[in-house]
Amino acid sequence: MSRTSSSKHWDMIYGKYAPQELGWYTPSLATSLKWIQKYAPSTSLPIIDIGGGSSTLVDELIGLEFANVTVLDLSQRALDEVEHRLGPDASRISFSCCDVRDPTCGLPDVYIWHDRAAFHFLKDSEIHQYKTRLLKSLLPGGTFILGVFSENAPPTCSGLPVNRHSLDSLGSVFEDNFSLLESHTEVHRTPGGVEQEYLYTAWMRIPDGLTLQL
């Protein structure tokens, strides 16, 4: 498949900057890690990190003995960076270089679907496509962990426009199939000193055929 303008953009970014220079860099994705540990009852359950980039989340998951982790990203450069950093431990991870929106991009069945700062690049018209992909992969009863720019965050990230979200806007997309477990906002300071507010949410996929009584 030919490289899309999206993958070229992200490959250019990962080629130009060291991981620690990227606006979204943080040495540890503390909330993501805490919630993955909270909602994955076993380290053998399959996890996917959507748009994982060169984040160190995967290093920390390996350190905690998570044994079935896939990192998906449309930038091969980002995945190469992670593979190089992990060295021999890279063989404990599955890497998938594709666009999560693409129906030909294979997705494993997973119990945890994690996405920090990839979903918020989707236009309104692409969100349904993403949700279809999420529902194809995330097992009923599994957890969807999402970190996005909140309504108080800047309107761009990595030179691209961002679709900022609130609990209401996410609820209107996901509440048909998901039940909100918890939410949290936190301020991320970029390496350049800019503050960005993230909205983190965790959702349980409602088992098919089950309607929650409110």
Ligand SMILES: C[S@@+](CC[C@H](N)C(=O)[O-])C[C@H]1O[C@@H](n2cnc3c(N)ncnc32)[C@H](O)[C@@H]1O
């Ligand atoms: C802002 S970075 C966040 C990286 C990482 N999740 C973190 O928090 O450090 C966004 C990442 O999502 C990836 N990405 C953006 N759109 C994507 C898509 N449609 N499918 C797969 N990956 C995507 C980019 O290549 C990039 O690595």
